[in-house]
Amino acid sequence: MYTVPLPRIGTDIAWRDAAKRLIGAGVSPDKVLWDFDNEMGELFATGTTLPPLTRRIKAPQSFVEMANWVVWHKDPQRFARLYALLWRLRHQPGLMQDRADAELAKLRQMEKGVHRCKHKMKAFVRFRDLRQKGERRSFAAWFEPTHHTVEPTAPFFARRFADMDWMIATPDVTAQFVDGNLSFHPGQPKPDLPEDAAEALWGTYFCNIFNPARLKVSAMTSEMPKKYWKNLPEAQHIQGLIAGAEAKVQQMRDKAPTLPPERAAKIKRQLRGDQAED
Numbered sequence: 001m002y003t004v005p006l007p008r009i010g011t012d013i014a015w016r017d018a019a020k021r022l023i024g025a026g027v028s029p030d031k032v033l034w035d036f037d038n039e040m041g042e043l044f045a046t047g048t049t050l051p052p053l054t055r056r057i058k059a060p061q062s063f064v065e066m067a068n069w070v071v072w073h074k075d076p077q078r079f080a081r082l083y084a085l086l087w088r089l090r091h092q093p094g095l096m097q098d099r100a101d102a103e104l105a106k107l108r109q110m111e112k113g114v115h116r117c118k119h120k121m122k123a124f125v126r127f128r129d130l131r132q133k134g135e136r137r138s139f140a141a142w143f144e145p146t147h148h149t150v151e152p153t154a155p156f157f158a159r160r161f162a163d164m165d166w167m168i169a170t171p172d173v174t175a176q177f178v179d180g181n182l183s184f185h186p187g188q189p190k191p192d193l194p195e196d197a198a199e200a201l202w203g204t205y206f207c208n209i210f211n212p213a214r215l216k217v218s219a220m221t222s223e224m225p226k227k228y229w230k231n232l233p234e235a236q237h238i239q240g241l242i243a244g245a246e247a248k249v250q251q252m253r254d255k256a257p258t259l260p261p262e263r264a265a266k267i268k269r270q271l272r273g274d275q276a277e278d
Contacts, residue, residue, distance in 0.1 A: 001031055002048045006079065008037040009173060009184045011148065012071045018050055019083055025051035029087050034079035059086060062096045066111050072148045073110040081107055117147040122156055125168060128193045136179070137164040142190050150175050151184060158182045 004018045015034075022032060033040070067082050075081075085103055089095055098104060127139035139161075143150075150168065154175040157168065161177070168175045172187045 001033065002027060002050065003033045003035055003040075004048070004050065004079075005038065006034060006036045008148075008186070009151065011036070012068060012151075015071050015079055015082070016067070017053075019086060020057040021050045021053050022083070023086060023090070024053055024055055024057050027051070029080065029084040032080070032083060034083070036076065036079070039076065059089060060093070060096050063089060066107060069111045069114045069152070070107055072114050072152055074147045075110060078110060081110075114147050114149060114152075117145055117149045118153045121145055121149055121153045125157070127161075127166060128195075130194065139164060139166045140191065140193055141166070141168050142193065143168055143170050145170055145172065148172055154182060154184070 002022065004022075006014045006018070063086065067086075070078050070082055081103060085095070085107060092098075095101060095104065121143060125141045125143050127141045130138040130140055150170055150173040154168065154177075157166065157175070158177050162180065165178045167177070169188050169191055171189075174185045174188055176183050176185060
């Protein structure tokens with residue numbers, strides 16, 4: 001039996017390396033235990049020495065791309081599921097195209113979940129200005145992702161905010177970008193961040209783009225799940241906007257211009273036609 005310890009930071013690289021070694025040595029899935037961040041406790045704290053990588057391991061590109069995302073899912077069985085599918089691919093090369101395969105469908109669902117979480121992180125991280133002296137501005141944010149998406153998403157923030165130093169702290173992993181260098185560190189409790197004047201701007205912007213006539217609460221909470229509201233400065237306005245939506249719509253109706261009936265418009269068109277003939 002092989003017990004494979006996987007670190008919380010750099011999980012994807014560690015899993016790929018271990019999977020290639022195990023597949024190369026012909027180790028079946030039932031002989032592998034995947035221990036993410038020592039979740040199994042002291043009993044399995046010491047990993048088994050993996051077999052050496054003696055040959056190049058080939059896998060469909062579609063599997064590699066899927067695995068690169070699934071490893072960040074929160075499901076504790078994600079590594080075992082991926083390795084079991086990789087094991088089957090040795091003799092079923094067309095398996096990645098089999099839409100009826102239940103295990104592949106499950107992994108595809110997990111992949112979509114990670115992509116969705118990554119999208120939410122891009123949309124809902126709110127930085128606060130730390131007001132530190134120096135040439136580069138400094139910001140920090142607190143976020144609570146559904147899955148382990150800090151590492152695969154942080155490069156997006158590094159590209160977008162390359163001119164400033166920042167930190168995104170989460171209970172899972174903390175990402176830091178200082179002087180153009182991106183690094184990852186253990187998670188931490190929610191830090192005590194200073195108040196930021198920009199938070200009022202978020203609220204003003206959100207209130208101004210809110211359209212009560214198009215309000216669909218279920219659709220809104222699907223795109224902006226309630227679990228994120230506590231860390232969004234604009235979310236404090238949501239309940240009030242929802243409560244006042246019906247009255248706002250009525251005000252819009254009352255202020256709308258009165259349109260002439262179709263019969264009147266038809267008569268006007270006929271009159272214009274008669275005048276044109278004269």
